[in-house]
Amino acid sequence: MTEAAGPRVYPARKRVVHSNPARDLAADLNPQQAAAATHGDGPLLIIAGAGTGKTRTLVYRVAHLLDCGVRPERILLLTFTRRASQEMLSRAERLVGSTSRKVHGGTFHATAHRLLRRYGLAAGLAKDFTIMDQGDSADLMRLSRSQLGYATRSKRFPKKETLQYVYSRHINTGITIEDIVRDEYAQFVDYLEDFGKVFADYTDRKQQRNLVDYDDLLLFWALMLEASPELAAKISGMYDHLLVDEYQDTNVLQARILRGMCRTHANITVVGDDAQSIYSFRGANFRNILGFPKQFAGATIVTLEQNYRSTPQILEVTNTMISRATERFTKNLWTERAGGETPWLVAAQDEHQQTRFVVDRILELHEESIPLSEIAVLFRAGYMSADLEIELTNRKIPFEKWGGLKFLEAAHVKDVLAFLRILENPRDEVSWYRILLLLPGIGDATARSAIEAMASAAWESAAFGRYQPPPRARAAHTALVALLDGLRDDPNADQAKVTADIARVRTLYDSILRERYDRAEPRLSDLDQLQTIAAGYPDRAAFLSALALEPPQATQDLAGASRDDDDCLILSTAHSAKGKEWDAVFVIWAVDGWFPSARCLDNDEDTDEERRLMYVAMTRARNYLSVTYPLNAYSTRRGANYSIDQLSRFIDRGVRDRMERVALGSEQAVRPVEAPAVSPLLDLRALLRGKFG
């Protein structure tokens, strides 16, 4: 419904396709890029460093394929995030015109979803299945857990998120449950068998309730390709060329899918950079990209090393930092760009001073006519921008925050969606349970018995109306039955149907919400927003699926700027910033224990991934880069009994020496001064071991 308003990196250019079949690639691309773009058939691996024109190359490759007569709808372009997919397709459109609109593209999950809607019936999947997000999966896990009686065990049983994580990791990586538990949850080894039982029940439950989780989307895709020759032929036969972006972030399951899609041809192009692999928590393994030539024999390898994005000073800093990684396979980036400012390393006294520095500096840059949309502030985790958001709001600077799917994860939004979901899929146990618990007089036991009653009535839609609730739940039951009946024969079958449904749900829900929360207003306005979003979808099913797979990418800009004013500052997690670039980038909270996150310091692999994440953050900058670290971070952290106030270990001496050091005094002057004394890095690992056992 919306198009990501990104910086226009390359000028729009229109070309008439048919009159100019032989694009002048040499003029637009360097020799390596051109080699990749014009590669013929067969597997191709492009190792592309940060800012080396990876997207550009991929877009030109699409153009090249179209020029060669490949039909656009027979090209599948797989990307990692929805933002990347949109960016790629709109750039392709600018290059080759509207033909490229027919190219199939999207995330692995969204593509799997499309295929399952189309071929799911043949694979034994009921047509109206509901997609569960991660939170829903965990909720279902909890139902399985308590159904099996684990909730009342004396010794602590893994919580639902842990169960969900272990399960998901097993599906995505193929590592056995036993190994995962032993390696990562040694305290639960006694429950090894129980993990299996819960997962078996969870799997059954999903099937009976017609629910599909994120992992299933990929798994079913792989299984359709591997277990049924007819389906495999149909599905893999849909495409002649596959292009995969961010290949370093794919996992074993996705590699299986790609192999299955290449049964009859090997026209697969993958692009990636092992130095930017930051999704191992999702089962990705950057070694996958190095294994590509083994999986696809005869692969051509092209390496892109010329950086077009950053100043030499920025490049020198980032190259130095990534060179410290213990495992490293490729390339050193270079640039022809000249001139530029040395990146700043800024020590602030505390969080608030860091905030003021960033805001002041942003305003200065803005004065120098850099648009706000060309400036980004990056951080390790979503909550780290809280203070900055308050300050920006106070100073009326419009901003947009990326990352953190807060909106859809908010309890009240999920509540309202649950009503829509049971209408769409009456068997959706997770949503029923959620709704029932909202009602006064209904708790765990009553909810269970109601669900039980509906299950034995084969989930027939009137079953809930016939259920006899205990006396104290009677009023709530009647109200809910009336609401659901009203929603079912809603005569309003026009465009605004979903919005109207939500409005109807809110006649019941708003009062519940007001009672549950002290400050209901912001939550009510979230629901208003949900109604607005819903207006963009033709029907309930499309709305629900889209929300699961393509959540709104930014939480509402809190500064309250008008919607059409799109010049606003970007705040983003480092993860969500991948693939983007800005004129000026601020990396905040470069404090050991924060970035890198303290929980990722237990082993070298995780620490290396954190380093790559820092690398991703810093390489987003074109001309201006500033890294800030507040001292005395502990003083702003509630309840923490330890002090982490050291500069991030990734900014070591060699990196520091390539930066301009700035110390903010108490008078908050913004000026370069003598290098501040940076005390030696702590052995944080030993420190934390002592504190947390």
Add this chain to the structure above:
DNA sequence: TTTTGAAGTCTCTCC
């Protein structure tokens, strides 16, 4: 037996 309120625990990244 079931619900509800209070105290206690941990707080990342994303499809």
Add this chain to the structure above:
DNA sequence: GACTTCAAAA
């Protein structure tokens, strides 16, 4: 601040 656990109230 959100979720879990535990004990008191209905």
